[in-house]
Amino acid sequence: MCDSSSANIVMKNWSDIIFSEGLSFREKVKQVFEYQLQNNSVYDRFCVALNTKSEILKQVQDDISAIPLLPIKAFKDASVTTYPDADAELVFKSSGTSDMQRSIHRVYNARLYEQSLLKGFRHFYNLDNVVIWGYTPGYSDNPHSSLIYMIQKLIDQDNSGLSRFLPLGEPVNPNAVKEVNRQGKQLILFGAAFGLLDLLEIDDISLPSNSIVIETGGMKTHRREVSRSELHRKLSKGFGLDGSRIHSEYGMAELLSQAYATGKWFSTVPWMQVTIRDPENPDEILPPYKEGLIGVIDLANVHSCSFLLTGDKGVMDKNGRFQVLGRWNPKDLRGCNFLIDED
Amino acid sequence: MSDIQKRIDTLLQAIHNWLSDDNIYLQDAIDQTVREGYFSFEDINYAIEAIKESISRSAIEAWVDRAGLSNGSDASGQNVLCLHAGNLPLVGFQDAFATLLSGARYTGKISRKDPYLLPTFLNEVKKTDLWSDRDVQWTHRLDDFEGMQHDVVIFAGSESSVPGVKEAIDKLNLAKPGTGFLIRTAHFSLAYLDRNDEQSMHDLTEAIFRYSGKGCRSVAIVVSPFSLDEVKQKLTDQLKSFWLENPQHEYPSPKLKQQFAYNEAVQRPQVWLEYFLLQEGGLEFDQDFVCYWVQGDQSKAAELAQDYGSQLQNIYVSNNEVDIPELDQETELLSNAQQPPLLWKPDGVDTLKWLIGIE
Numbered sequence: 001m002c003d004s005s006s007a008n009i010v011m012k013n014w015s016d017i018i019f020s021e022g023l024s025f026r027e028k029v030k031q032v033f034e035y036q037l038q039n040n041s042v043y044d045r046f047c048v049a050l051n052t053k054s055e056i057l058k059q060v061q062d063d064i065s066a067i068p069l070l071p072i073k074a075f076k077d078a079s080v081t082t083y084p085d086a087d088a089e090l091v092f093k094s095s096g097t098s099d100m101q102r103s104i105h106r107v108y109n110a111r112l113y114e115q116s117l118l119k120g121f122r123h124f125y126n127l128d129n130v131v132i133w134g135y136t137p138g139y140s141d142n143p144h145s146s147l148i149y150m151i152q153k154l155i156d157q158d159n160s161g162l163s164r165f166l167p168l169g170e171p172v173n174p175n176a177v178k179e180v181n182r183q184g185k186q187l188i189l190f191g192a193a194f195g196l197l198d199l200l201e202i203d204d205i206s207l208p209s210n211s212i213v214i215e216t217g218g219m220k221t222h223r224r225e226v227s228r229s230e231l232h233r234k235l236s237k238g239f240g241l242d243g244s245r246i247h248s249e250y251g252m253a254e255l256l257s258q259a260y261a262t263g264k265w266f267s268t269v270p271w272m273q274v275t276i277r278d279p280e281n282p283d284e285i286l287p288p289y290k291e292g293l294i295g296v297i298d299l300a301n302v303h304s305c306s307f308l309l310t311g312d313k314g315v316m317d318k319n320g321r322f323q324v325l326g327r328w329n330p331k332d333l334r335g336c337n338f339l340i341d342e343d
Numbered sequence: 344m345s346d347i348q349k350r351i352d353t354l355l356q357a358i359h360n361w362l363s364d365d366n367i368y369l370q371d372a373i374d375q376t377v378r379e380g381y382f383s384f385e386d387i388n389y390a391i392e393a394i395k396e397s398i399s400r401s402a403i404e405a406w407v408d409r410a411g412l413s414n415g416s417d418a419s420g421q422n423v424l425c426l427h428a429g430n431l432p433l434v435g436f437q438d439a440f441a442t443l444l445s446g447a448r449y450t451g452k453i454s455r456k457d458p459y460l461l462p463t464f465l466n467e468v469k470k471t472d473l474w475s476d477r478d479v480q481w482t483h484r485l486d487d488f489e490g491m492q493h494d495v496v497i498f499a500g501s502e503s504s505v506p507g508v509k510e511a512i513d514k515l516n517l518a519k520p521g522t523g524f525l526i527r528t529a530h531f532s533l534a535y536l537d538r539n540d541e542q543s544m545h546d547l548t549e550a551i552f553r554y555s556g557k558g559c560r561s562v563a564i565v566v567s568p569f570s571l572d573e574v575k576q577k578l579t580d581q582l583k584s585f586w587l588e589n590p591q592h593e594y595p596s597p598k599l600k601q602q603f604a605y606n607e608a609v610q611r612p613q614v615w616l617e618y619f620l621l622q623e624g625g626l627e628f629d630q631d632f633v634c635y636w637v638q639g640d641q642s643k644a645a646e647l648a649q650d651y652g653s654q655l656q657n658i659y660v661s662n663n664e665v666d667i668p669e670l671d672q673e674t675e676l677l678s679n680a681q682q683p684p685l686l687w688k689p690d691g692v693d694t695l696k697w698l699i700g701i702e
Contacts, residue, residue: 049604068604330630335530335558336428337499338428338499338504340507340511342429343428343452
């Protein structure tokens, strides 16, 4: 139940706040934090177990880095929402097999996600003269994939009729590439790491030199593993593109904003912030170039939880850009384990 | 007298000397270990008492018999390299003892995390006529042995640590083609608790909390028909007494409090114990100082044993009447969790038998 003051906050137009250019990031964060502390019972219980509510609010007034980050696995174990009784407009689920416990992200404002993904994409790319191809299953087959929803929305922005999902398991039609070129458009191809490699296995295809390939991760499956640099090298060679045309996207079902890497490092959109946290003490932000867990503030998650600790290993540079180094694997615990550097 | 009888007699004498009250070397080693913060005095004493309890002529002979060790079938002439971990006091004792009993030459890499205790035993062995400086050697630095090739290497490792260890062994030329590796990978144990009487709670407390929960024989999963809430009071009462007698030596990182907060967030039943966390479900094994409680019957215990396979060291039961269905491995009594018999089989492998090439 919300009291009258929180009800006012609920009534806020969060889009105006989150995407505002007039408000500072710090100010937006404080508003979202207070809203979620009042309206998201999962996050509220998490924070209150760490400290008293008044103490946390006081600390956050002084320093937003004091905001506790909820482990992202909460999306598997609970309903993480500020609208517990409402029907979600969209439901995103993390990928996984049927017997795996999957994260569920209930999205109560589809419009806000749409704004986030489009504004986010435009933050990095010019969408005006672009053809989007997705080498992924289509949206109708995967209504719970936030990535495919995003690609669909990007495709919908193009009126030329050239943007689409490519049929899986089939080579790229060279005539389609020619047509993109003929219309003077720039091609942006999205795909997961092994999806794109599989596409190249079918047939090498040269894309126009101004094209961009955006890999969306998935470098490690139960069958295969490839490093990001190796993947980019293969994609660059296979698509006949300069290495600088192979980009990366960092997103997940639990986040409604994305980060993009046009080189080695990822950058965030203005309403998202990444920090690297000490895995043994997630309250502590690690200095540049020290590996730790990726912590995210994603204000577009206003109706779920914006303050999250991922299970990904990352590192940050001095300019706030970051790299994703795979999953964080805690070192083997408990048992006898001879470690060459320690024993 | 046969060679084996000589080894048994000599080892018994060495153990007797080592564990005698007037062995100032052991006392000094204990003092230094405590002073430098490696282990608590209580845990060291407990580990030494467990060894004392486990060793007798009959226990050694039973092991010799089971392993099939005989004058014609031993490991004489073999060079065995033991890389000892240091997560518990004297954790490498059984490997060193098995190597010596087998007739092989012992080379030990003593852990920097438990640097003083085991050498006091090895020194007693070297004082005997049966083992010379050449037969029993140890160091705290692996590169001291560079170029010494061994027939056998024993260590406890894991998926992530084994490649690094093997690389170091190669680099230092410590193995030769055909060297046998005995690598153990089990990390924790499971207890099936069908009783909540005082003795069972006492045994469970020792099994979970001794050595701050470290060690592959320590219990990390409890399967029980009782919910955590049902046993919470009895267990915390036992734990208070345990910690009064055995003050916690190692402290968890702030991550444990985060796990507590997370459990609160997702409304998972748990017991917060400041230095330890008991939680129902959420078996992630991503941090120390957490024990997982699973409400279920024997078949649930069997299912988890199957799921965790080689990561699981032992399955304990509170009494001999408990039968875990379709279980490949033998069960042990919960009361023995931290007091293994001399001939216990880490990872299901009889070290002595393996050394003489029968297993």
